[in-house]
Amino acid sequence: MNNYRWLYNLSKPYILLFLLSLLGSLIQSSGATALALLVKQVVDNVLILKNQEELLKYVLLLFSSALIIQVGFFISSFTLSYISEKVIYSLRNEIYEKLLYAPINYVLYTPSGELISRIVSDLEQLRQVFADYIPKLLREPLVVLALFGVLLYRDLFLTLLILLLFPVMALFTKYFSEKKKKHLSRQREKVALLTSILSETLRGFENIKLFLAENRFIKDFKELSFRIFRSSVKINLYVVGNTVINYTFGYAVVSLILFAGGYRIVKGDITTGDFISFLTALFMIQKPLMETQKAIMNLRGSAPIFERIRNLLNVPEEKDGSEEFEGLKERIEFRDVSVKINRKEILKNVNLSVYRGSKVGIKGHTGSGKSTFVKLIPRLLEYEGEIFVDHTELREFKLKSLREKIGFLSQEVMVFRGSVRENLLIAKPDATEEEMLKALELAKCDFVLNSPEGLDKFLEEGGKNLSGGEKQRLALARIFLKNPEIVILDEATSALDPKTEEEVIYNLYKFLKEKTIFAVAHRPFIFNFCDVILEFEGGRLKEFSTSKENSIKL
Structure with missing residues (x-):
């Protein structure tokens, strides 16, 4: 009936x-x-x-x-x-x-x-x-x-x-x-x-x-x-x-x-x-x-x-909050945070505070909980415990206002069928051509800048006409273009050669010098830019260390 x-x-x-x-x-x-x-x-x-x-x-x-x-x-x-x-x-x-x-x-x-x-x-x-x-x-x-x-x-x-x-x-x-x-x-x-x-x-x-x-x-x-x-x-x-x-x-x-x-x-x-x-x-x-x-x-x-x-x-929508996220003013605090997916505990009782402007490097073996941890910040996953952003629990923020001020770049890059211009504008719909070209330059996207078509260069479904490294650089250009309050990099440069990676990472940390950055990586080079190092093991925060100043000057 x-x-x-x-x-x-x-x-x-x-x-x-x-x-x-x-x-x-x-x-x-x-x-x-x-x-x-x-x-x-x-x-x-x-x-x-x-x-x-x-x-x-x-x-x-x-x-x-x-x-x-x-x-x-x-x-x-x-x-x-x-x-x-x-x-x-x-x-x-x-x-x-x-x-x-x-x-x-x-x-x-x-x-x-x-x-x-x-x-x-x-x-x-x-x-x-x-x-x-x-x-x-x-x-x-x-x-x-x-x-x-x-x-x-x-x-x-x-x-x-x-x-x-x-x-x-x-x-x-x-x-x-x-x-x-x-x-x-x-x-x-x-x-x-x-x-x-x-x-x-x-x-x-x-x-x-x-x-x-x-x-x-x-x-x-x-x-x-x-x-x-x-x-x-x-x-x-x-x-x-x-x-x-x-x-x-x-x-x-x-x-x-x-x-x-x-x-x-x-x-x-x-x-x-x-x-x-x-x-x-x-x-x-x-x-x-x-x-x-x-x-x-x-x-x-x-x-x-x-x-x-x-x-x-009848699939429920993501739970939304009512508070506007104005940007990170002081710190993000994790209190006894755990994550369970299909009854399996992925993250266990994480407690730490990350202050505004920190450059956080995250390391650990595959499956240790690194990616799960960073996905909590834009609320891509549900969690137990509490995450406070400037004294407001993360769940209370409107998702739109929260994600507008976060740039997330994972190892799996989304490139859709269309021009380079269209692929960049999803990060900032009102971006000018000058801003897009500057973002491409900082991300070392020579394959676009040196192309006769430039911003109108056509990209096939899933970026099939690009290499893995080219797709990652295009995704990094989106981050430069968006210029968010909080940046999350989840092995975002894994497909780049060492020289290009060093140049792009240097540009990224210099451009976002005042912003808060979380970087999941296996290559030690990236941690030279970080003042906080987190190490995960078996879903737990194994080690938390800080450095008064970065080993690389920006």
């Missing part, structure tokens, strides 16, 4: 368009009714009496009725198609926005294939619900009711005989919809896993080649592909089986009616025109009746799709 209420809420903004579609359905059903009723007149008044004068009139009336059916069908179908596209357009945008404002843990620990499958594949399935199943449920039952009225009007006995067989159809609908629902749920899960494998393959393509792992990935892909094939075959089996049984059942009903109707004509209970009109309505009612039954089956069978999309829409 919740799924249908959700579908209703999605449809509510388009109620006027639904009414227009309903009008189209009424026009279509009135045309179908007129067509079925006219058949009696054609048989009794024209064919049996051989009345040539009435022939043209009834032919024109029949054609007019058919035209009315098509006009109503167009109004109903096009309106509902527009609604379906509009619903999916709005929903697609809402889901993407929801995803961007979701807690980072949700995105990091949900398989990318699962998310992509829900946004692309599941929404396409939902579009089919609005474009096909719902239109049929709004249009076809009205045609069925109109033609059913003709059946009642022409022969009550034969109509009651048909009604006795309806419960059989209801059982077929229930059985096939439950089967489709079960296998559709399995298919969606497998499609999400297949998308994940494709994503992993493209991300690690070079490593797959170098480790000669093609056969292993092909094996996994084929196994999953076969499971999808098996689920899809079963879905199609039940859909086609349902259609075959429905039409077979319909033919059986027609056969029964032919026998019973012929018997009543022989007895003189009805005229030939009445029976032909009844048969016409019966033949015309079969298709909309089957389509209605099939739409009900498909709608009920689509429940797993609705639940997957609703779960994505």
Whole structure:
């Protein structure tokens, strides 16, 4: 029931368009009714009496009725198609926005294939619900009711005989919809896993080649592909089986009616025109009746799709505070701070204070908690304990105002498809060309400055036309451009050669001389610029040391 209420809420903004579609359905059903009723007149008044004068009139009336059916069908179908596209357009945008404002843990620990499958594949399935199943449920039952009225009007006995067989159809609908629902749920899960494998393959393509792992990935892909094939075959089996049984059942009903109707004509209970009109309505009612039954089956069978999309829409947003972050005035204080992810304790009881303007170097083995620690400052992760920034708990700040004044640069650089200019402007949307060129110069981005295209140099998806070092230098240019209050570098120069790294780091610390900097690094060189050294081990702060002055003068 919740799924249908959700579908209703999605449809509510388009109620006027639904009414227009309903009008189209009424026009279509009135045309179908007129067509079925006219058949009696054609048989009794024209064919049996051989009345040539009435022939043209009834032919024109029949054609007019058919035209009315098509006009109503167009109004109903096009309106509902527009609604379906509009619903999916709005929903697609809402889901993407929801995803961007979701807690980072949700995105990091949900398989990318699962998310992509829900946004692309599941929404396409939902579009089919609005474009096909719902239109049929709004249009076809009205045609069925109109033609059913003709059946009642022409022969009550034969109509009651048909009604006795309806419960059989209801059982077929229930059985096939439950089967489709079960296998559709399995298919969606497998499609999400297949998308994940494709994503992993493209991300690690070079490593797959170098480790000669093609056969292993092909094996996994084929196994999953076969499971999808098996689920899809079963879905199609039940859909086609349902259609075959429905039409077979319909033919059986027609056969029964032919026998019973012929018997009543022989007895003189009805005229030939009445029976032909009844048969016409019966033949015309079969298709909309089957389509209605099939739409009900498909709608009920689509429940797993609705639940997957609703779960994505119900992902909570990051918890926001109410205080504006004006910038660091005095210090950041960590009090018994711990971090647990999936019940695993990553950071344990960290206590320290970092004063404004400090240059903090952070070292430790892989997995010691360094990256987790620095991610707490822009509140990318939830934590236990307290972090005070100038006597205000970090959670109380508005995320927008906090992150506006923080520059975070990790080892994994985001470069999106577009120009260098567009990639820089995400750091400072109102930056001038002069500011961007200066940032590129400080970051040693010679590959841009020496390029004929300059700021308009085109970058491919993920920066595929850049080396690892070039991507990191472009990311560093963003930091120079943003000029934030607090800078966090998480192995941000790991892909640079030693000479370039020394030049860029020197420029960075000189340019941000008055700012607070946290630098996670494995290379000791960077620590020469730091006046505070933190060492993590096993999630704990193992060592805290300070130096009165840096060993490198800026």
